Structure formats: structure tokens, C-alpha cells
Amino acid sequence: MTTSLLIVQLLNGLQFGILLFLVAAGLTLVFGVMDFINLAHGVQYMLGAYLAVTFVGLTGSFMLGLVLALAAALLLGLAFEFLVFRHLYERDHLDQVLATFGLILLLNQAVKMIWGAAPLSVPVPEFLSGNVRLLDGILYPTYRFALIGAGLGVGALLWFVVEKTRTGMLLRAGASNAPMVSALGVDIRKLFMVVFAFGTMLAGFAGAMAAPILSVEPGMGDTVLILAFVVIVVGGIGSIRGAFVGALIVGLVDTLGRSSMNDLLRLFMAPASARATGAALSSMLIYLVMAAVLFVRPEGLLPAKGRS
Amino acid sequence: MSAVTTPSMAARPAAPTVRWLAPLAILGLLALLPLATALGLPSHWLTLVTRAMIFAIAALSLDLILGIGGLVSFGHAAFIGIGAYGAGILITEGQTELLVALPVILIVCGIFAAVTGYVSLRTRGVAFIMITLAFGQMAFYFAQALSGYGGDDGLTLNEKSTLLGREIFANRTGFYYIALGTLAFCYWLARRLVASRFGRVLRAARENAVRVTVTGYDVDHVRLGAYVISGMMAGVSGFLLANQTDFVSPAFMSWQRSGELIFMVVLGGVGSLYGAIVGAIALLAVEDVLSGLTQNWKAIFGPLIVLFVLFTRGGIAGLMAKLRGSRDG
Numbered sequence: 143m144t145t146s147l148l149i150v151q152l153l154n155g156l157q158f159g160i161l162l163f164l165v166a167a168g169l170t171l172v173f174g175v176m177d178f179i180n181l182a183h184g185v186q187y188m189l190g191a192y193l194a195v196t197f198v199g200l201t202g203s204f205m206l207g208l209v210l211a212l213a214a215a216l217l218l219g220l221a222f223e224f225l226v227f228r229h230l231y232e233r234d235h236l237d238q239v240l241a242t243f244g245l246i247l248l249l250n251q252a253v254k255m256i257w258g259a260a261p262l263s264v265p266v267p268e269f270l271s272g273n274v275r276l277l278d279g280i281l282y283p284t285y286r287f288a289l290i291g292a293g294l295g296v297g298a299l300l301w302f303v304v305e306k307t308r309t310g311m312l313l314r315a316g317a318s319n320a321p322m323v324s325a326l327g328v329d330i331r332k333l334f335m336v337v338f339a340f341g342t343m344l345a346g347f348a349g350a351m352a353a354p355i356l357s358v359e360p361g362m363g364d365t366v367l368i369l370a371f372v373v374i375v376v377g378g379i380g381s382i383r384g385a386f387v388g389a390l391i392v393g394l395v396d397t398l399g400r401s402s403m404n405d406l407l408r409l410f411m412a413p414a415s416a417r418a419t420g421a422a423l424s425s426m427l428i429y430l431v432m433a434a435v436l437f438v439r440p441e442g443l444l445p446a447k448g449r450s
Numbered sequence: 451m452s453a454v455t456t457p458s459m460a461a462r463p464a465a466p467t468v469r470w471l472a473p474l475a476i477l478g479l480l481a482l483l484p485l486a487t488a489l490g491l492p493s494h495w496l497t498l499v500t501r502a503m504i505f506a507i508a509a510l511s512l513d514l515i516l517g518i519g520g521l522v523s524f525g526h527a528a529f530i531g532i533g534a535y536g537a538g539i540l541i542t543e544g545q546t547e548l549l550v551a552l553p554v555i556l557i558v559c560g561i562f563a564a565v566t567g568y569v570s571l572r573t574r575g576v577a578f579i580m581i582t583l584a585f586g587q588m589a590f591y592f593a594q595a596l597s598g599y600g601g602d603d604g605l606t607l608n609e610k611s612t613l614l615g616r617e618i619f620a621n622r623t624g625f626y627y628i629a630l631g632t633l634a635f636c637y638w639l640a641r642r643l644v645a646s647r648f649g650r651v652l653r654a655a656r657e658n659a660v661r662v663t664v665t666g667y668d669v670d671h672v673r674l675g676a677y678v679i680s681g682m683m684a685g686v687s688g689f690l691l692a693n694q695t696d697f698v699s700p701a702f703m704s705w706q707r708s709g710e711l712i713f714m715v716v717l718g719g720v721g722s723l724y725g726a727i728v729g730a731i732a733l734l735a736v737e738d739v740l741s742g743l744t745q746n747w748k749a750i751f752g753p754l755i756v757l758f759v760l761f762t763r764g765g766i767a768g769l770m771a772k773l774r775g776s777r778d779g
Contacts, residue, residue, distance in 0.1 A: 179576050229760050235576055236522050237759050240716055243709040244755030251749040368587050368705065371580040379577055422595030429588040433569045436581065440572040 159393020174380030184367025190349025219342025378442030525586025531703030533688020563681030604699025
């Protein structure tokens with residue numbers, strides 16, 4: 143692999159990691175604060191992408207479509223919270239897993255019925271459509287840089303809200319001991335609603351941002367959900383910092399593994415068997431990393447403080 | 451439940467007669483089904499119930515660790531897949547003998563369960579759910595990458611397994627009774643395990659692992675043992691499934707399949723063992739009816755799961771216990 147290819151793959155890995163972070167942050171936030179395991183987080187990501195397809199198509203403007211898609215994702219999140227999730231806060235994880243699993247089946251099918259089973263796409267917005275020239279004539283798409291920037295921006299905003307604001311203080315307190323926060327006079331139900339809606343919007347944002355570079359299709363959320371799980375297990379459940387570190391590790395390992403495993407194995411294997419083994423190994427690589435991390439640190443790399 | 455109920459009374463298992471009567475009635479009814487099809491019930495039922503019994507074996511094995519051990523495994527479909535691929539690959543290579551395939555499948559499933567279980571059991575609760583899910587996906591991607599054996603498209607089998615050269619799986623009614631016999635044996639085995647000292651430690655560790663550890667038992671060893679047994683049992687159901695469908699594919703171990711298995715257990719009643727059998731049959735029957743109604747049956751099935759979780763507690767076995775309880779006053 144040449145240096146220029148390595149740089150491009152590193153950027154790809156970074157961009158994939160940022161995307162995973164946006165999904166995993168919402169997932170781990172909801173879990174950390176509400177002790178709620180939301181499998182439907184992946185289909186909320188998918189909905190974000192489909193809403194972007196619709197609204198960008200309707201308005202003809204990427205930015206306007208994105209804003210409308212986020213608003214719609216937020217409304218949907220509130221509707222789910224009202225109809226299903228709020229009845230599950232007190233239940234055990236098994237009930238939460240099952241109910242949100244039912245939602246996945248419904249929403250995957252509903253998306254197929256509304257938008258069809260064929261993959262859709264969103265055009266890359268005009269003002270981000272070019273390439274950025276890196277050193278020595280290496281080109282990298284502007285939109286992917288924008289995605290990395292937007293993800294870092296959202297990450298910084300999230301960090302600021304959670305660590306520096308009053309709401310964030312209540313969130314962290316609620317994550318450690320919800321009944322105590324409630325006893326101090328905070329409306330914990332409202333707090334949960336806000337966290338949940340915000341988490342849904344984060345997933346929707348990730349989906350909408352991914353729409354121009356990935357194909358938008360039913361089931362696209364399921365793959366991302368599993369990867370987001372790996373991310374938060376590696377990073378430490380309930381921890382935003384952990385989600386960030388975990389997402390970058392998973393994004394880079396997965397991308398670099400896929401691009402270099404073949405070459406690596408060819409050093410000591412026949413090309414045909416290297417290709418077959420490489421394909422199998424590279425899809426399993428992040429799970430192997432996860433197993434290794436857990437073997438050494440069962441709590442993840444950066445576990446949230448105050449949780450037992 | 452009144453205020454005078456003590457915790458020990460609340461945790462009291464069903465009366466012994468009920469515990470034996472319900473499963474015996476279920477297995478007895480199942481044994482009579484081929485007779486009903488001979489008398490005019492559509493033979494489609496025989497195939498459906500065979501499939502349901504095969505899944506019941508997997509659900510039963512899941513209930514051992516989920517219901518008895520309190521460990522929510524979300525990657526159980528991987529074992530079905532390994533069992534199915536074990537049969538599929540051996541048959542493709544010309545080895546149809548059951549006496550070869552079964553030990554191979556049991557060993558491979560046992561090793562996979564031992565390795566993944568060892569890592570997964572270092573964690574508890576949600577982390578355990580996610581890790582088992584991730585290992586399930588690992589098996590899924592591995593099957594997808596098996597380009598020599600169908601890869602993404604799956605593998606069609608031209609032959610069924612044989613016992614000492616005899617084609618015992620070829621006859622539909624015969625196959626029905628093989629599945630029923632295997633299910634009955636697995637149920638008996640699971641019951642024996644739960645009643646043994648091993649099962650009591652497993653159950654006690656679900657309630658309070660620290661206390662059990664202090665008593666001198668190695669909780670992790672017992673849990674890992676249960677995980678391995680459970681994985682092997684699910685592997686057997688995969689072997690039967692491959693022989694029924696004459697086809698194996700990565701979809702056998704998709705995480706949605708693992709979710710369905712959990713739903714079977716919850717539908718029937720967590721920890722009751724026979725509930726897993728009821729749940730598997732009920733679920734496949736509902737799926738069969740719904741998919742006959744509309745192509746978009748999952749849009750109905752999904753909300754049904756949500757409603758079931760929101761409005762019932764303890765599944766079908768729980769409902770039955772509740773009915774009994776209210777009748778007793």
C-alpha cells in the first residue's frame with residue numbers, strides 16, 4: 143500500500159468512525175441516563191436517511207432538507223417516546239430489548255412499503271461536491287471532510303452540554319442516581335423525554351449526513367446498530383468519551399482491515415486463499431478487537447464514572 | 451399477591467403435578483398431530499409443526515441460560531447456524547452419516563460456546579446482551595465469507611443425513627417423530643439439569659451471585675457450563691433445520707433470528723422450559739398466518755410484539771399461572 147492510499151484510507155476510517163460516533167453517542171446517552179437499551183436506535187438512523195431523501199428531494203436544497211429531516215426525526219422520536227418507550231423505563235432490559243425489536247420489524251417494513259425496497263440516494267450538495275487537494279495531488283471529497291467536521295462539531299457541542307451546562311449536570315446526576323435527582327425536585331420524566339428526543343435526533347442526523355455517501359435502503363440501520371454496540375462496549379457503556387474513542391478505533395480498524403488484509407495475507411498465502419480468508423477476517427476484525435478489549439478490560443476502555 | 455406473601459412463597463415454583471402435566475400434555479398433543487393430518491388436516495401443518503419443534507429445541511436451550519441462568523444471550527442463532535452449516539458442509543463433501551455429523555456439530559458448537567462464553571461471561575447485563583450479539587454477528591459474517599459453500603447466497607443440499615446408511619430423514623412423518631423425539635429428549639435433559647445441584651446453583655446465582663460465590667461455588671464455571679450445553683443443544687436444532695429445509699444460509703444466524711428466539715422464550719414464559727416449546731409453536735403459527743395474509747406481515751408482527759411486551763407479564767405460562775392463581779383465590 144502506498145502512502146497516498148494509506149492517507150486516504152485513514153481519512154475514510156476517520157470519517158466512518160465519526161459517523162459511528164454520532165450513532166453510538168445517542169445510544170450510550172440514552173442508556174447511560176435512563177438505563178434504557180434501545181435497539182430501535184438503528185432504525186431511527188435509517189429514518190433520518192429516508193427523511194433526508196424525501197425533504198432534500200422536495201425542497202431541492204440540501205441544508206433546508208437536512209433541517210426539515212432533523213425536525214421530523216425529533217417529532218418521530220417524541221412520538222415513539224410517548225407511545226412506547228415511556229412505558230418501558232421501569233421494565234427490565236429483556237422487555238426493552240423485545241419491544242424495541244418489535245419496533246425494528248415494523249419500521250423496516252414500513253420504510254419498504256413507503257419508499258420501496260430499492261436503494262435510494264441523495265445527491266451530494268452543490269457547494270460540497272468538489273474534491274480537496276491534499277499534498278502531492280491526492281484528492282479527497284469535500285463532502286467527506288464536511289462530514290468529519292460536522293461530526294467533530296456535534297461531538298464538541300455534546301461534550302459542552304454534558305460537562306458544562308446545568309442540563310448536563312442533571313444528566314450526569316441522573317445517570318448515577320435517578321431517584322435522588324427526582325427527589326431534589328427535578329422533573330425526571332421531562333428530562334428523560336428530552337434525552338430521548340435528543341438521542342433520536344443525533345441518530346437521525348447521522349443518517350441524514352450519511353445519505354449522500356451511502357445507499358439508503360431498508361435494514362441499513364441494523365448494521366449500524368450492531369457496530370454502534372461494538373463501539374460502546376469497547377469504549378465503556380454510558381460514556382460519551384468512551385463512545386468517541388471506541389468509534390474512532392472501530393472506524394479505523396474496520397476500514398484499514400478491509401483495505402489491507404488482502405495484501406497482508408498475500409505475503410504468506412496464495413492470492414486466491416488470501417482473498418477468501420481476507421474477506422472473512424476483515425469483517426470479523428472489529429469483533430476480534432472487541433473480544434480482546436473485553437478480555438483485558440471487561441468494563442471497556444473508558445467506562446463512565448459513577449455507574450456500578 | 452397479598453401483603454402477607456413472603457418472598458420465599460412468591461418465588462415458589464409451580465406445583466410438581468402442573469410442572470409435569472403441562473409438558474406431557476403438549477408433547478402428547480404433538481405426538482397425535484400426524485394422526486390428525488392422516489384424517490384430513492392439511493399436511494402443510496405437519497411441515498409447519500416440525501419446523502416449530504425444531505425451533506422449540508433452540509428456544510428451550512436458550513431458556514436454560516436466559517430463564518434459569520438470567521443471562522440474556524442475543525447471539526443464540528449463531529449456534530443454529532453452526533449446526534446447520536455443519537450438516538450442510540459435511541453433506542456437500544459427501545459425508546451424510548448422522549453418527550459423524552452429530553459429534554462434529556456438538557464439538558464445534560461446544561468450542562464456539564466455550565470461547566465466546568468465556569469472554570462474554572466476564573460481563574453482566576447489558577454488556578452481555580451486546581457482546582453475545584456481536585459474537586453472533588461474527589458467525590454471520592464468517593458464513594457470508596464461506597464462498598466455497600455458497601457465501602451470501604446460501605448452500606443447497608442435494609441429500610439428507612443418513613443413519614448407518616439408511617435415509618431416516620426422507621419420510622415426512624418419520625422426520626416429524628425424529629424432531630418430536632429430539633425435543634422430548636432435550637426437554638427431559640433440561641429438566642434434569644435444572645433439578646440437579648448444577649441447576650440449583652445456576653438458579654441461585656441468578657438471584658444473588660455474590661452469595662452463591664461465598665457459599666463456595668464457582669458461579670462462572672457453572673454459567674459457562676450451562677452456556678456450552680445450551681449452545682450444543684441449539685446446534686442440534688440447526689442440524690435438524692438443515693435436514694428439513696435442504697438449505698443453509700447466513701440468514702440462519704442473523705441477529706433478527708436471535709431476537710425471534712428470545713421472543714419465543716418470553717412469549718411462552720421465561721424460565722418455565724415448556725413455555726419455550728409453546729412460544730416457538732405459537733410464534734411460528736402466528737408468522738404463518740400473517741405471512742399468508744400479506745407480504746408486509748412484519749408490519750403487523752412488530753407491533754404485536756410491542757403490545758405483547760407492554761400488556762402481558764410472564765408470557766403464556768405466566769397467564770396460565772395467573773388464571774390458576776385467581777381460581778385458587
